[in-house]
Amino acid sequence: MKEIQSVKNQIIKEVKKFHQKKQRDVQKKYLLEGYHLVEEAVLAGATIDKVFIDQKGYELYNDWLNEQLVDCYLVSTEVLKALSELPTPQGIVALVDKQEQIVENFTGAWLLLDGVQDPGNVGTLIRTADAAGFSGVILGEGTADLYSSKVLRSLQGSHFHLPIIHRNLIEVIQQFKQAEIPVYGTELNQDALPYTKVTPRKDIALVLGNEGQGVSQDVLNLTDRNLYIPIYGQAESLNVGIAGGILMYHFVSDRNH
Amino acid sequence: MKEIQSVKNQIIKEVKKFHQKKQRDVQKKYLLEGYHLVEEAVLAGATIDKVFIDQKGYELYNDWLNEQLVDCYLVSTEVLKALSELPTPQGIVALVDKQEQIVENFTGAWLLLDGVQDPGNVGTLIRTADAAGFSGVILGEGTADLYSSKVLRSLQGSHFHLPIIHRNLIEVIQQFKQAEIPVYGTELNQDALPYTKVTPRKDIALVLGNEGQGVSQDVLNLTDRNLYIPIYGQAESLNVGIAGGILMYHFVSDRNH
Numbered sequence: 001m002k003e004i005q006s007v008k009n010q011i012i013k014e015v016k017k018f019h020q021k022k023q024r025d026v027q028k029k030y031l032l033e034g035y036h037l038v039e040e041a042v043l044a045g046a047t048i049d050k051v052f053i054d055q056k057g058y059e060l061y062n063d064w065l066n067e068q069l070v071d072c073y074l075v076s077t078e079v080l081k082a083l084s085e086l087p088t089p090q091g092i093v094a095l096v097d098k099q100e101q102i103v104e105n106f107t108g109a110w111l112l113l114d115g116v117q118d119p120g121n122v123g124t125l126i127r128t129a130d131a132a133g134f135s136g137v138i139l140g141e142g143t144a145d146l147y148s149s150k151v152l153r154s155l156q157g158s159h160f161h162l163p164i165i166h167r168n169l170i171e172v173i174q175q176f177k178q179a180e181i182p183v184y185g186t187e188l189n190q191d192a193l194p195y196t197k198v199t200p201r202k203d204i205a206l207v208l209g210n211e212g213q214g215v216s217q218d219v220l221n222l223t224d225r226n227l228y229i230p231i232y233g234q235a236e237s238l239n240v241g242i243a244g245g246i247l248m249y250h251f252v253s254d255r256n257h
Numbered sequence: 258m259k260e261i262q263s264v265k266n267q268i269i270k271e272v273k274k275f276h277q278k279k280q281r282d283v284q285k286k287y288l289l290e291g292y293h294l295v296e297e298a299v300l301a302g303a304t305i306d307k308v309f310i311d312q313k314g315y316e317l318y319n320d321w322l323n324e325q326l327v328d329c330y331l332v333s334t335e336v337l338k339a340l341s342e343l344p345t346p347q348g349i350v351a352l353v354d355k356q357e358q359i360v361e362n363f364t365g366a367w368l369l370l371d372g373v374q375d376p377g378n379v380g381t382l383i384r385t386a387d388a389a390g391f392s393g394v395i396l397g398e399g400t401a402d403l404y405s406s407k408v409l410r411s412l413q414g415s416h417f418h419l420p421i422i423h424r425n426l427i428e429v430i431q432q433f434k435q436a437e438i439p440v441y442g443t444e445l446n447q448d449a450l451p452y453t454k455v456t457p458r459k460d461i462a463l464v465l466g467n468e469g470q471g472v473s474q475d476v477l478n479l480t481d482r483n484l485y486i487p488i489y490g491q492a493e494s495l496n497v498g499i500a501g502g503i504l505m506y507h508f509v510s511d512r513n514h
Binding site for chain 1: 377381384385386387388389390391411413415418419453486487488489490491492493494495496498499500501502503506509510512
């Protein structure tokens with residue numbers, strides 16, 4: 001196995017650039033950390049460009065890596081730390097090709113994110129959509145980058161489980177409407193409908209919005225109904241991840257009978 | 258107003274000690290940041306020990322602070338930064354007395370946390386319990402400190418809205434059982450009951466557990482029923498905050514009709 005000891009190595013310098021969204025966008029690759037996630041990437045058929053592994057990781061995963069026939073480097077602790085964006089590096093960092101997601105039509109339940117900015121919220125919402133058996137997630141403009149370290153951390157591999165696509169929400173909502181699939185916005189006011197009044201059904205689109213501003217007015221104007229979750233106590237609002245969890249599980253609750 | 262320019266000032270050195278849990282536990286005081294939360298503390302009748310404010314905060318909140326008659330210091334940006342634990346200090350840090358919570362009996366819905374370690378999860382769960390109109394929250398051993406900066410940040414003032422007490426969960430569950438209030442544990446396996454099978458009712462106790470280990474076996478053995486949230490997709494689990502949100506809103510969903 002090739003070895004790299006210095007953080008000044010040219011390959012390391014190049015790969016560190018993928019900490020930046022711009023580089024990920026242009027090259028259509030991203031960094032993935034931890035054995036479990038790298039294994040999921042392989043199982044999902046993702047192309048692994050390079051793998052960097054420290055001595056401890058080498059001892060643990062060497063056999064497995066040999067099987068995968070990927071371009072693999074044994075690196076010093078300093079180098080792995082330089083590549084890692086986790087507080088505690090996991091011994092393995094891989095450069096992975098983004099997978100092109102092709103969605104022909106929107107059957108089933110879809111989650112639409114309109115400017116959700118916090119990476120933890122975006123990751124948790126997608127993971128919850130995965131758990132709830134949603135068909136996919138559509139990321140509108142202003143939503144945190146799917147391939148940032150923080151989103152990947154809270155995603156826990158869910159981007160290998162369901163399609164996640166980038167679209168203009170105004171355009172995509174019109175597609176849902178043409179297909180006669182109801183589109184539900186979320187609005188934190190009493191003009192909206194309490195979510196429990198909506199009967200669960202198979203095909204729906206649910207839009208969640210920015211942490212501070214909520215769903216943008218342009219989008220709210222296009223939705224079929226706007227929903228709210230009643231606040232019974234004194235909290236001013238719910239975290240958008242929690243709100244998403246409550247709504248998504250409401251929409252699939254009939255699967256349980 | 259008294260002024261402090263140096264981070265080496267004795268008062269600042271003393272107050273910085275409240276970044277440590279031990280100091281908060283012994284002195285029964287904690288640090289609260291941001292005007293909105295300090296104002297909530299005042300409205301909630303909490304005793305404010307000291308307030309530290311920078312020039313910008315002084316211009317914004319001086320009138321209001323004068324009304325409160327608290328021990329207030331105008332400090333340099335450096336001093337405020339030293340006291341703050343936020344990435345972006347909010348111009349005001351207060352040293353606040355913990356409020357003794359006295360709970361006579363457990364009517365209504367109660368959330369019990371059994372070793373929930375992530376401060377963001379603890380804060381979000383309490384904020385959701387507040388939103389869902391729960392009567393209070395009981396923190397068992399191993400749960401993140403309520404008064405840490407990170408918990409306070411995601412709490413968004415909910416600790417002023419509902420009682421939050423520290424108890425041995427084994428003992429407190431026995432109290433619930435004596436009062437004939439059903440206690441629901443959460444377990445991620447098919448031996449447990451899907452949560453939608455449980456009819457919402459006014460008095461309940463809901464136990465959520467550690468991010469990795471779940472609810473401890475000792476506690477699960479004592480509960481009346483253990484519940485799970487079905488996973489319809491490929492995600493391995495739900496975040497505990499999301500799971501808590503889905504369950505809490507299920508238990509109050511009858512209030513909506």
